[in-house]
Amino acid sequence: MTHTKKALGIDIGGTKICYGIVDGNxxxxxxxxxxxxxxxxxxxxxxxxxIIEENYKDIxxxxxxxxxxxxxxxxxxxxxxxxxxxxYNDIDFSTLSDKKVYVENDANCAVVAEAVMGAGKGYHTVLxxxxxxxxxxxxxxxxxLFRGSKGNALEVGSMKIFADKRQKCTCGRYDCWESYASGxxxxxxxxxxxxxxxxxxxxxxxxxxxQDITTYDITDGVEKNDAFCIRVFEQWLYYMFVGLVSLTDxxxxxxxxxxxxxxxxxxxQKMEDxxxxxxxxxxxxxxxxxxxxxAGMIGASILALKQLN
Amino acid sequence: MTHTKKALGIDIGGTKICYGIVDGNxxxxxxxxxxxxxxxxxxxxxxxxxIIEENYKDIxxxxxxxxxxxxxxxxxxxxxxxxxxxxYNDIDFSTLSDKKVYVENDANCAVVAEAVMGAGKGYHTVLxxxxxxxxxxxxxxxxxLFRGSKGNALEVGSMKIFADKRQKCTCGRYDCWESYASGxxxxxxxxxxxxxxxxxxxxxxxxxxxQDITTYDITDGVEKNDAFCIRVFEQWLYYMFVGLVSLTDxxxxxxxxxxxxxxxxxxxQKMEDxxxxxxxxxxxxxxxxxxxxxAGMIGASILALKQLN
Numbered sequence: 001m002t003h004t005k006k007a008l009g010i011d012i013g014g015t016k017i018c019y020g021i022v023d024g025n026x027x028x029x030x031x032x033x034x035x036x037x038x039x040x041x042x043x044x045x046x047x048x049x050x051i052i053e054e055n056y057k058d059i060x061x062x063x064x065x066x067x068x069x070x071x072x073x074x075x076x077x078x079x080x081x082x083x084x085x086x087x088y089n090d091i092d093f094s095t096l097s098d099k100k101v102y103v104e105n106d107a108n109c110a111v112v113a114e115a116v117m118g119a120g121k122g123y124h125t126v127l128x129x130x131x132x133x134x135x136x137x138x139x140x141x142x143x144x145l146f147r148g149s150k151g152n153a154l155e156v157g158s159m160k161i162f163a164d165k166r167q168k169c170t171c172g173r174y175d176c177w178e179s180y181a182s183g184x185x186x187x188x189x190x191x192x193x194x195x196x197x198x199x200x201x202x203x204x205x206x207x208x209x210x211q212d213i214t215t216y217d218i219t220d221g222v223e224k225n226d227a228f229c230i231r232v233f234e235q236w237l238y239y240m241f242v243g244l245v246s247l248t249d250x251x252x253x254x255x256x257x258x259x260x261x262x263x264x265x266x267x268x269q270k271m272e273d274x275x276x277x278x279x280x281x282x283x284x285x286x287x288x289x290x291x292x293x294x295a296g297m298i299g300a301s302i303l304a305l306k307q308l309n
Numbered sequence: 310m311t312h313t314k315k316a317l318g319i320d321i322g323g324t325k326i327c328y329g330i331v332d333g334n335x336x337x338x339x340x341x342x343x344x345x346x347x348x349x350x351x352x353x354x355x356x357x358x359x360i361i362e363e364n365y366k367d368i369x370x371x372x373x374x375x376x377x378x379x380x381x382x383x384x385x386x387x388x389x390x391x392x393x394x395x396x397y398n399d400i401d402f403s404t405l406s407d408k409k410v411y412v413e414n415d416a417n418c419a420v421v422a423e424a425v426m427g428a429g430k431g432y433h434t435v436l437x438x439x440x441x442x443x444x445x446x447x448x449x450x451x452x453x454l455f456r457g458s459k460g461n462a463l464e465v466g467s468m469k470i471f472a473d474k475r476q477k478c479t480c481g482r483y484d485c486w487e488s489y490a491s492g493x494x495x496x497x498x499x500x501x502x503x504x505x506x507x508x509x510x511x512x513x514x515x516x517x518x519x520q521d522i523t524t525y526d527i528t529d530g531v532e533k534n535d536a537f538c539i540r541v542f543e544q545w546l547y548y549m550f551v552g553l554v555s556l557t558d559x560x561x562x563x564x565x566x567x568x569x570x571x572x573x574x575x576x577x578q579k580m581e582d583x584x585x586x587x588x589x590x591x592x593x594x595x596x597x598x599x600x601x602x603x604a605g606m607i608g609a610s611i612l613a614l615k616q617l618n
Contacts, residue, residue: 148590158555161469173587250559
């Protein structure tokens with residue numbers, strides 16, 4: 001009888017730490033438990049240590065999913081993490097247990113979860129784009145996560161979609177894809193549209209200050225058939241399309257998985273058709289992510305278990 | 310005594326077939342030989358077969374470098390190859406010998422050669438950008454070539470650097486990076502510049518039709534301190550910079566290797582400084598390729614030898 005190796009997957013979020021036991025196929029084998037994220041780095045360390053001890057006898061390895069860039073050794077978080085306490089970057093996660101502890105960035109964990117057991121299951125090269133306030137990404141190809149030289153690859157939100165310093169991004173740079181095609185991008189499209197589109201004069205939002213128009217206002221206005229909102233929304237979709245076509249030509253994925261708060265507004269079949277018409281490297285499927293809140297726990301577990309082979 | 314495995318590396322070009330025996334570190338162990346590329350696919354097949362027979366007893370594996378996209382099994386060229394005869398795509402290269410034959414796209418072979426024994430030697434993640442009439446690319450990271458789902462990844466020349474259908478590319482699409490930052494791109498910058506820059510009126514080329522200004526005219530004009538040419542050239546360099554910054558954020562390379570006919574015009578130290586100021590994932594080195602005409606032969610050999618392990 002073969003022993004199936006098991007990981008303890010732990011997702012460290014800004015408000016909750018969520019954990020469970022997961023096998024190499026991404027199946028969750030235990031109840032999923034949650035606890036509030038403590039306020040200091042030392043308390044986070046202690047909480048993780050207790051969670052590991054509680055499950056120690058049932059697991060072979062520990063996988064952690066965290067916000068922030070992770071070092072190439074997968075032992076530390078090295079970039080700033082606004083929702084986690086100062087001192088968090090000083091934690092050497094490998095000292096949490098005598099069993100192997102493997103930490104990975106949450107966006108990378110998510111693409112692994114989607115590629116192994118979510119929307120990208122069965123595809124060779126899965127590109128994930130997470131469309132929220134900003135845009136994040138990940139690529140899992142031929143069974144491997146693409147990490148780059150320092151583990152910081154797939155900062156796709158910073159890809160430039162204009163080359164004439166047209167629009168400043170919240171990061172201080174110009175023309176980042178996420179300043180056009182994220183949730184923030186949709187607001188920016190509304191602001192620019194209010195200045196340039198005739199339709200604004202007859203819009204349901206004509207009396208609102210353009211900078212006060214929310215993403216909700218626009219998507220709601222589209223439902224209500226407001227011509228201004230439709231034009232803004234179509235522009236936003238076009239910006240998303242431009243970035244996804246470039247990434248398709250760059251990575252030659254056979255599946256693009258879209259996740260994040262804005263993904264429910266995207267007609268993936270139409271996006272897929274448009275990408276396949278434009279890209280030089282057809283054919284790609286476009287799908288919505290399936291693993292949602294469990295993506296971090298599952299992806300971290302799969303990656304940790306890979307280390308044992 | 311360990312036996313060092315050897316490959317026969319063959320570079321199939323539109324005019325010449327070039328070959329030699331190469332080890333896994335990219336060292337060339339034999340004289341490099343050349344022969345004219347025959348005019349039919351059948352003759353190319355026969356020529357390759359003869360070259361392999363001639364070297365059969367000295368080699369363990371055969372690596373071929375070819376223009377065109379290669380299938381995921383590395384046995385056939387599947388895209389159009391304008392400089393090679395019709396029927397070329399019908400060749401199953403694996404039938405050339407009872408020893409393993411491995412074919413790879415020339416751009417991919419080049420990045421492997423540069424990463425293993427050229428300008429990118431010793432770096433973790435090497436991004437190569439070949440700036441010629443168009444722009445090609447490749448990524449070699451953590452000892453692996455990134456190929457994508459069908460082997461067509463790194464079509465970086467098709468990455469869009471504008472999102473408003475500003476300039477048509479020779480491929481028929483709009484705003485491809487290569488229509489702004491390749492040799493063709495430099496000509497396009499001159500045409501646009503002639504329409505928009507005051508400096509054209511006093512340029513040494515003021516009496517030339519803008520579409521007749523060549524890349525040589527511009528680089529020569531820069532040498533002669535012509536204000537128009539300098540402005541056109543600086544714009545071209547900026548477009549190149551925009552694409553390279555996006556690719557840096559996407560791949561997190563620690564080394565970018567630039568090759569191709571236009572690379573001699575680029576101040577790589579200045580480009581490196583500018584990329585490191587702008588990218589969200591510092592620090593990258595920018596270097597000029599070193600393996601030049603031997604890149605295909607060397608890279609194909611290294612890849613073929615990797616198959617034996």
